[in-house]
Amino acid sequence: MAAKAPLRLLIADDNGLFAQALNALLEAEDSIVVVGHAVDGEQAARMAADLGPDVVLMDLSMPRLDGFDATRRIREESPKTAVVVVTGSGDRADFDRAASAGAVGYVTKDRILGELVDAIRSAAPSA
Numbered sequence: 001m002a003a004k005a006p007l008r009l010l011i012a013d014d015n016g017l018f019a020q021a022l023n024a025l026l027e028a029e030d031s032i033v034v035v036g037h038a039v040d041g042e043q044a045a046r047m048a049a050d051l052g053p054d055v056v057l058m059d060l061s062m063p064r065l066d067g068f069d070a071t072r073r074i075r076e077e078s079p080k081t082a083v084v085v086v087t088g089s090g091d092r093a094d095f096d097r098a099a100s101a102g103a104v105g106y107v108t109k110d111r112i113l114g115e116l117v118d119a120i121r122s123a124a125p126s127a
Contacts, residue, residue, distance in 0.1 A: 012044035041065030075102030082123040
């Protein structure tokens with residue numbers, strides 16, 4: 001039986017240090033490969049369409065196009081790509097608004113170590 005291809009992941013976060021930390025955390029996961037890093041919501045939507053990742057990790061507070069609108073656009077233009085929100089906000093209104101935009105997962109930055117990989121795997125479309 002052939003090995004399952006790793007999940008393709010796009011990181012969308014305007015904080016370069018945080019994005020690098022995410023990348024370093026995920027490098028240890030053989031089942032996930034980071035295919036790109038977007039620094040604003042507009043670039044995230046464009047890269048999702050160009051790269052076709054399985055999952056986008058989306059920060060909500062992004063320049064040019066916020067994470068809510070970028071999520072909505074990604075889901076409209078790349079319906080096979082799932083979006084997991086990664087944010088500092090634990091506000092229930094943000095969670096609801098992200099879900100309404102099409103996000104399928106929500107992880108607060110203070111819970112990343114314990115929940116991020118499971119959230120990515122849960123969000124990825126079945127192969």
